[in-house]
Amino acid sequence: MVTLKQIAAMAGVSRGTVDRVVNHRGGVNEETARKVRAIVDSVGYVPNSIGRTLANSRKNFRLGFLIFQSTSANPFFTDVLRGVECAAQELREFGVTVEAASCGMEDATGREQIGRIDRLVRAGIQGLAITPFDHPAVAAKLRKLAEQGIPVINVNSDLADSGRLCYIGSDYRKAGETAGGLMGLFHRTEGKIGIVTGSPLVVCHTEREKGFREILEKRYPELSIVSREVNQDDDFVSYDVTRRMLEEYPELTGLYIAAGGVYGACRAVEAVRPASRPVIVSHDKAETTLEMLKKGVITATIGQEAFRQGHEPLQMLYDYLSRGISPEADAVYTRLDICIRENL
């Protein structure tokens, strides 16, 4: 049988280019691709990824997945972890071992996370998927891994200058724009909006808020933002600040919950305004969020494919290490998944 290498020689291109063409992964200019395809067709080459996979299954890769701690305040990561476990199970038969670890988000110096990374490296990982803490020291650490030949994929939160192979997660600006769009469509008239958000140090929250504000300004100028509170992603702080907001602004028609603490904010709405509730738009699909959606307290929530964020990075690392296949894009954005009561 003709090999990729032989086709590459015939076409005068690299083996990687032929691999990209026959596996439809793009990134090859159209003229070259046409030339390669002509040769592929003329020799009757059929890509044999099964054989290659079988050969690779003897390499016994070890991959790491370092995730933020899943706490009751942020159950989002529970679903990510399900994705990690599923991928680990699938890759097991290809000889891949996955080391999953987690660490908190409290240490503002990033030192705790760096310590965890070091432990994974000592355990012999050849690739790392990580929800990186937003700190230059963590970025420097990840750059160093890449230099050592350990590819890194940033998950859920991107980090500049970290030399990562790819980012996979939400486009937070667009997520906020979607929330703003929904808020506008759910009003279709004048309205007064409150925002409850998490830590101002977390990029995903600030980006969402930016997107939300931009869409309101651009498309729904009849909506004005009258109040903004910070809940530190904690349900009880969220309860308190939302209560105070509702008492101070009884005319509030909409509430945008841009971060965690969704359940606490909803409980405050139930407590203060049982009859005439504001429209509520939130993010993610935590169980308590879906409960509030079903009850009609939350009007819409926007998911971001949590499971996929756990599952896909490991597959990407495996493809990269075993076959030299880079992710299709520099950043892979997960779907912004609008949920109302009826399509749950």
Place this chain on the structure above:
Amino acid sequence: MVTLKQIAAMAGVSRGTVDRVVNHRGGVNEETARKVRAIVDSVGYVPNSIGRTLANSRKNFRLGFLIFQSTSANPFFTDVLRGVECAAQELREFGVTVEAASCGMEDATGREQIGRIDRLVRAGIQGLAITPFDHPAVAAKLRKLAEQGIPVINVNSDLADSGRLCYIGSDYRKAGETAGGLMGLFHRTEGKIGIVTGSPLVVCHTEREKGFREILEKRYPELSIVSREVNQDDDFVSYDVTRRMLEEYPELTGLYIAAGGVYGACRAVEAVRPASRPVIVSHDKAETTLEMLKKGVITATIGQEAFRQGHEPLQMLYDYLSRGISPEADAVYTRLDICIRENL
């Protein structure tokens, strides 16, 4: 290495049961599953689907996909076809050949479709995915295929008594409920709604309308349906009937387009009510629909994973024929994917 068969013998269950347990496909009672897992763990068995796949790749299956004709009036099937082509490409290296064919929806007797099925059978297909015409003669034909050992998967439109292995497509009732939910949320006040729908003979249209009406009655009694027109999925008929509706009911606040002909209906809205447009909720993500969504004419459209409807049935048929794996459920419902301008 220990084989599935040996584990089955040890556990006193069938080989298929062991396969279900080790591949996490469910359908095995918990006690049996526990017993199997205990044996699997004690012998250190690792499922080797690669080896099995390799063995099966020598069987050279031939699969058929019979789809409704993609016309300009219903570009939905263009995306389904992309899924078919992608799956055909992927399965090629497993020795699978896919015969894709299409036929119109005009022949109310189903005879045209039956003729197409016969041609595929004569071409030697071992499994069939089909968007079945809603006619007892087609159901009888599909039952006969199943009896001959040719498994059938109904795609996009289910057909009672067709003996199909599985249905994959939209849950149309729920799709209509989602449309009703959005219409309610976009109003939040009194409103007068018009419905434009396709052929009354197509189950997906009638089911959507039922779901839409039910949600309005149940959750949004302040909305009343004042008009209903049939457009036969044709853009120009759609244009005419929508124009007439808008002229007859200038107070219309909402328009639900339950079938094809979305573009024609939108053009009528643009022509008659350039300034104060009704809220429009539609289905699917045809290019012209997305264009109208971006322009702000359509408020929201509900997708149904067209690509997946082309892709997944072929994978299911291959799994069934090559490894005896049945689809996970009797009916696999695709995601109801709400799109507004901001999350496109």
